[in-house]
Amino acid sequence: MLTIPGQRIAFTTDSYVVHPLFFPGGSIGDLAVCGTVNDLAMCGAQPLYLSAAMILEEGLPMEDLRRIAAAMRSAADQAGVSLVTGDTKVVDRGKGDGVFITTSGIGVIPPGVDIRPSRIRPGDAVLINGPIAQHGIAIMSVREGLSFATQIISDTAPLNSLVAAMLTICPEIHVLRDPTRGGVASTLNELTAQGGAGIELDESAIPIDEDVRGACEILGFDPLYVANEGKVIAIVPEPEADRVLQAMSAHPLGRRAARIGKVVDAHPGIVILRNRIGSTRIVDMLSGEQLPRIC
Amino acid sequence: MLTIPGQRIAFTTDSYVVHPLFFPGGSIGDLAVCGTVNDLAMCGAQPLYLSAAMILEEGLPMEDLRRIAAAMRSAADQAGVSLVTGDTKVVDRGKGDGVFITTSGIGVIPPGVDIRPSRIRPGDAVLINGPIAQHGIAIMSVREGLSFATQIISDTAPLNSLVAAMLTICPEIHVLRDPTRGGVASTLNELTAQGGAGIELDESAIPIDEDVRGACEILGFDPLYVANEGKVIAIVPEPEADRVLQAMSAHPLGRRAARIGKVVDAHPGIVILRNRIGSTRIVDMLSGEQLPRIC
Numbered sequence: 001m002l003t004i005p006g007q008r009i010a011f012t013t014d015s016y017v018v019h020p021l022f023f024p025g026g027s028i029g030d031l032a033v034c035g036t037v038n039d040l041a042m043c044g045a046q047p048l049y050l051s052a053a054m055i056l057e058e059g060l061p062m063e064d065l066r067r068i069a070a071a072m073r074s075a076a077d078q079a080g081v082s083l084v085t086g087d088t089k090v091v092d093r094g095k096g097d098g099v100f101i102t103t104s105g106i107g108v109i110p111p112g113v114d115i116r117p118s119r120i121r122p123g124d125a126v127l128i129n130g131p132i133a134q135h136g137i138a139i140m141s142v143r144e145g146l147s148f149a150t151q152i153i154s155d156t157a158p159l160n161s162l163v164a165a166m167l168t169i170c171p172e173i174h175v176l177r178d179p180t181r182g183g184v185a186s187t188l189n190e191l192t193a194q195g196g197a198g199i200e201l202d203e204s205a206i207p208i209d210e211d212v213r214g215a216c217e218i219l220g221f222d223p224l225y226v227a228n229e230g231k232v233i234a235i236v237p238e239p240e241a242d243r244v245l246q247a248m249s250a251h252p253l254g255r256r257a258a259r260i261g262k263v264v265d266a267h268p269g270i271v272i273l274r275n276r277i278g279s280t281r282i283v284d285m286l287s288g289e290q291l292p293r294i295c
Numbered sequence: 296m297l298t299i300p301g302q303r304i305a306f307t308t309d310s311y312v313v314h315p316l317f318f319p320g321g322s323i324g325d326l327a328v329c330g331t332v333n334d335l336a337m338c339g340a341q342p343l344y345l346s347a348a349m350i351l352e353e354g355l356p357m358e359d360l361r362r363i364a365a366a367m368r369s370a371a372d373q374a375g376v377s378l379v380t381g382d383t384k385v386v387d388r389g390k391g392d393g394v395f396i397t398t399s400g401i402g403v404i405p406p407g408v409d410i411r412p413s414r415i416r417p418g419d420a421v422l423i424n425g426p427i428a429q430h431g432i433a434i435m436s437v438r439e440g441l442s443f444a445t446q447i448i449s450d451t452a453p454l455n456s457l458v459a460a461m462l463t464i465c466p467e468i469h470v471l472r473d474p475t476r477g478g479v480a481s482t483l484n485e486l487t488a489q490g491g492a493g494i495e496l497d498e499s500a501i502p503i504d505e506d507v508r509g510a511c512e513i514l515g516f517d518p519l520y521v522a523n524e525g526k527v528i529a530i531v532p533e534p535e536a537d538r539v540l541q542a543m544s545a546h547p548l549g550r551r552a553a554r555i556g557k558v559v560d561a562h563p564g565i566v567i568l569r570n571r572i573g574s575t576r577i578v579d580m581l582s583g584e585q586l587p588r589i590c
Contacts, residue, residue, distance in 0.1 A: 002344055002379060004403055006301035013346035013399055014382045049297055051308035053397045055350070084297060087309045087397075091588065095392040102348045102382075104308055104399035108299055293386065 001043055001109060008111075010045035012036055013104040019293045021064065021098050024138045025154030028101055029071030031229060031295060034158045035180065036103040037079045041160040042176045042232070044115045044167060045107030047079060052103050053087040057096035068099060079158035081105070112171050119174040120195035122265040125241035127234045129162060129254040130155070131207040132184055136226035136291055137215045144219070148211050157230030162253045166234060169247040175235040178228070180295055182286055185224040187233060188271045189285040198268050201261035201283065203275045224273070225286050227294045235263065296338055296404060303406075305340035307331060308399040314588040316359065316393050319433045320449030323396055324366030326524060326590060329453045330475065331398040332374045336455040337471045337527070339410045339462060340402030342374060347398050348382040352391035363394060374453035376400070407466050414469040415490035417560040420536035422529045424457060424549040425450070426502040427479055431521035431586055432510045439514070443506050452525035457548045461529060464542040470530040473523070475590055477581055480519040482528060483566045484580040493563050496556035496578065498570045519568070520581050522589045530558060 001010050016032040033050060040047040052072060056065070076083050138154040141147070163176060175195075179187040184206070188199050208223055216223045230253065236244050241259060248254030271283040297304050311327040328345060335342040347367060351360065371378050433449040436442070454473065462468060470490075474482040479501070483494050503518055511518045525548060531539050536554060543549030566578040 002401075004302055004304065004343060004401070007299055009299065009401075011344055011346060011401060012380055013348045013397070015348040015350050015384045015397060017350060017384045017386050048299060049306055051306060051399050053308045053310040053399075055310050055312060055395055055397075085307055089310045089312045089395075089588075091312050091392060091395075094389060097386060097390040100350055100384075100386075100391075100395065102308070102310060102350075102397035102399075104346050104348075104397075106297075106299070106304075106306060106401065293384075 008109040010040050010043040010107045010109055012039040013102060014039065015100060015102040016295060017100050017293050018295050019097065020142055023142050023154055024151050026156035027068055027071045028099060029068035030075035031156050032101040032103045033072050033075035033079065034156050034229060035295060036105040037081060037158040037160055038178045040105050040107035041163040042178055043109060044113035044176065045109045047081045047105055047107040047160050049084045049106045050076065050081050050103055051085045052083055052101060055096055055100040056088065056090045057098055058090055058093040060098055075158060079160055113167060115173060115176055117175055117191050117194035120191065120197050120235055120263055122197055122263050123238045124174060124235045124263040125238050125259050126199060126261040127236060127241065127245055127248065128258055128260050129232050129248050130256040131209050132228055132231060133208060133212050133216060133223035133226035135229040136294055137212050139294055140219060140291060141215060148215060150211050152211055152215060155228055155230035157253055159230065159232050159253060162248065162251045163232060165247050165251050166244055170236060170240045170244050172240060173234055173236050177233050179231055179233055180227050180229060183225040183227055184233065185283045186286055192269050192271055196268055198264045198266060199261055199271045200264050201271065201273045203273050205258055205260045207256050207258050224283060227291065229295065303404040305335050305338040305402045305404055307334040308397060309334065310395060310397040311590055312395050312588050313434065313590050314392065315437055318437050318449055319446050321451035322363055322366045323394060324363035325370035326451050327396040327398045328367050328370035328374065329451050329524060330590060331400040332376060332453040332455050333473045335400050335402035336458040337473055338404060339408035339471065340404045342376045342400055342402040342455050344379045344401045345371065345376050345398055346380045347378055347396060350391055350395040351383065351385045352393055353385055353388045355393055370453060374455055408462060410468060410471055412470055412486050412489035415486065415492050415530055415558055417492055417558050418533045419469060419530045419558040420533050420554050421494060421556040422531060422536065422540055422543065423553055423555050424527050424543050425551040426504050427523055427526060428503060428507050428511060428518035428521035430524040431589055432507050434589055435514060435586060436510060443510060445506050447506055447510060450523055450525035452548055454525065454527050454548060457543065457546045458527060460542050460546050461539055465531060465535045465539045467535060468529055468531050472528045474526055474528055475522050475524060478520040478522055479528065480578045481581055487564050487566055491563055493559045493561055494556055494566045495559050496566065496568045498568050500553050500555045502551050502553050519578060522586065524590065
């Protein structure tokens with residue numbers, strides 16, 4: 001979050017190196033647009049302009065590049081942002097991997113919005129807009145050649161209109177965060193580390209599809225650590241939680257929104273999970289990456 | 296060039312894939328900062344904020360990464376910009392090439408500045424701030440293992456303070472352009488294609504170091520097509536040309552500034568070079584790249 005004369009803006013960048021380039025529910029193209037749109041939205045900013053820089057490996061089929069560019073266009077339209085500038089570099093065969101895309105974005109932060117971890121307070125509610133772990137498992141199932149009874153689809157989506165609806169209902173939202181690399185567990189650990197409070201999650205309240213849960217079991221992943229690309233965690237003052245949850249549920253990207261936990265002062269800096277039979281375990285920060293090149 | 300509420304801004308992005316990562320006079324780090332600073336300066340914008348996204352190949356020595364990061368810091372300090380956000384991704388060995396860096400930048404365009412090719416008029420003077428072809432030959436000499444009597448050094452430098460000095464003297468500057476990939480020839484061809492006028496260059500006026508000229512002869516390159524990373528071409532109204540040239544010469548990055556040609560209406564869209572004995576040749580757009588991975 002930055003100030004330029006006359007305006008408060010948000011500015012963000014991310015490189016996308018996802019492998020494979022195409023996966024159920026998306027491609028590196030829409031991922032690169034949605035990821036940067038979402039990073040802006042998580043500051044409470046209205047995303048306006050995106051840049052895209054592509055590093056192409058010699059030998060990439062032109063048809064793949066066209067599909068990726070079309071996916072970027074479509075995601076930008078969906079998010080209501082303009083791709084305004086870009087760059088292309090080509091590297092020799094074996095010096096890249098198909099396409100890497102770096103997107104950067106600029107958004108404007110409306111007056112009154114003040115989203116940062118230090119505003120987290122004990123008693124705050126922890127909300128999420130839908131089922132977890134879809135993106136990571138969609139990628140992994142393609143990479144490992146797994147097939148399930150139903151295909152698992154990435155949740156890649158631009159969250160800015162959902163976030164705008166939430167902020168309209170409750171400008172007082174304390175924190176918004178998209179649980180991408182490292183999943184819900186890593187995101188909440190980062191927040192408790194920065195904010196100083198603890199978080200208690202209610203396992204039975206965390207939305208997850210049965211097929212995703214099954215795939216996690218087969219692959220040996222804890223779904224709390226698996227990447228999402230269309231999820232937002234909101235930490236909101238308890239008195240506002242129900243209204244925010246209603247606003248989320250009324251949005252197409254929040255139909256399965258849920259209250260998954262609360263901020264507590266009992267164990268500062270620590271995230272715990274209370275399971276179905278009432279016992280608890282610490283949800284630690286993962287060291288290293290569970291899935292490389294997930295985004 | 297964009298508008299956000301209350302402000303006119305410039306926004307740009309470039310991926311840097313230069314090979315090798317370190318070269319005489321610079322590295323991918325300062326190149327990535329200077330290149331983006333210069334792109335903003337060429338719109339007449341005052342660069343404020345930069346992002347940096349790095350794609351690292353597994354196995355890159357940490358010491359190389361530290362040197363690159365230090366070079367970025369140093370270039371940002373020299374340019375007076377802040378590196379405010381970033382990202383890091385790691386790809387497997389053989390799926391990248393050491394480091395790729397994508398920088399994006401935001402600058403503010405002062406009121407009254409209006410720099411665009413359509414403002415070019417017959418009679419305008421074409422100025423440059425110093426000797427050409429240094430960056431490309433510095434890279435090439437390392438790549439080819441050539442050594443010359445004196446080492447040829449890249450001209451990589453942030454041009455924003457030079458440009459600010461020029462715009463202070465003459466806010467009416469019509470066009471600014473940094474002749475990077477494709478060199479002076481490609482840049483001028485792009486401008487004549489967009490602006491509709493022609494350009495006549497005076498070969499004897501174009502500054503070039505003797506060792507660079509010699510290296511170009513050995514390597515078979517036309518220096519007009521070789522990349523620069525610290526040069527600006529300015530197209531200015533003739534009555535202002537001497538004052539702008541003086542302002543350039545008074546700046547450390549413009550000591551060898553020169554008037555190298557003029558805009559003419561005789562051959563719209565075409566760049567010609569008048570040589571020492573008075574004959575002319577057309578300086579065409581190069582098809583393809585003379586030197587891949589130069590920046």
